[in-house]
Amino acid sequence: MSCRLCGSQEVQRIEPDEYLYCSNCGFIMIELKELPEPVEEIERYDEHDNSFSSPGYVKMFHDFIEWGLRDILAGVDTALDFGAGPGPVLAELLREHGIDVSLYDPFYYHYPERLNKKYDLITSTEVFEHLHDPAKEIEILVDALKPEAYLAVMTHFHPGPEKFAGWWYKYDETHVGFYNRKTMEWIAKNYKMEIIKIDDFKQVLFQKKR
Numbered sequence: 317m318s319c320r321l322c323g324s325q326e327v328q329r330i331e332p333d334e335y336l337y338c339s340n341c342g343f344i345m346i347e348l349k350e351l352p353e354p355v356e357e358i359e360r361y362d363e364h365d366n367s368f369s370s371p372g373y374v375k376m377f378h379d380f381i382e383w384g385l386r387d388i389l390a391g392v393d394t395a396l397d398f399g400a401g402p403g404p405v406l407a408e409l410l411r412e413h414g415i416d417v418s419l420y421d422p423f424y425y426h427y428p429e430r431l432n433k434k435y436d437l438i439t440s441t442e443v444f445e446h447l448h449d450p451a452k453e454i455e456i457l458v459d460a461l462k463p464e465a466y467l468a469v470m471t472h473f474h475p476g477p478e479k480f481a482g483w484w485y486k487y488d489e490t491h492v493g494f495y496n497r498k499t500m501e502w503i504a505k506n507y508k509m510e511i512i513k514i515d516d517f518k519q520v521l522f523q524k525k526r
């Protein structure tokens with residue numbers, strides 16, 4: 317049994333017992349046999365109200381832009397919203413800043429060729445928790461960044477293996493992997509990025525090194 321993010325064997329079972337904690341990178345993952353099938357995932361995503369008609373959803377992205385992107389947007393011409401979902405609200409908000417935004421989503425915008433281009437900014441909001449093979453998928457994202465480009469991620473940070481059993485964020489069965497500050501630091505180091513900004517609960521901005 318090894319960590320799906322860092323590959324370490326330092327993985328232990330935690331409560332509830334279908335979850336595993338990696339003490340090397342801090343990642344918590346659901347065990348392999350519990351990963352949902354694509355048909356279960358799409359059913360769940362179609363239930364989401366991800367649109368401009370949902371004020372809370374729009375505010376979340378406004379806050380994300382204010383928090384992490386406001387200071388860098390002037391230097392951003394092209395962006396990719398990875399895991400855009402059915403209602404690409406963030407993309408529309410970024411377009412208002414004059415940015416050429418491409419969308420990629422395995423279910424709603426399945427255009428793999430867009431992952432072969434290079435961007436000034438990649439956003440991935442409420443996506444990392446869904447990744448079945450985070451090591452590979454993060455590598456693809458970092459490869460699609462130009463040197464010194466930015467990767468902005470939103471995913472709720474887990475409270476640690478001791479408190480995980482009572483944590484709400486895992487109850488969505490399509491949420492299969494959970495990160496904390498230590499995990500984000502591991503990602504930065506291993507994918508040759510720096511953390512420009514991180515908060516205590518869900519947002520991180522990386523910059524790819526030269």
Ligand SMILES: [Zn+2]
Nearest residue numbers: 319322338341
């Ligand atoms: Zn790990």
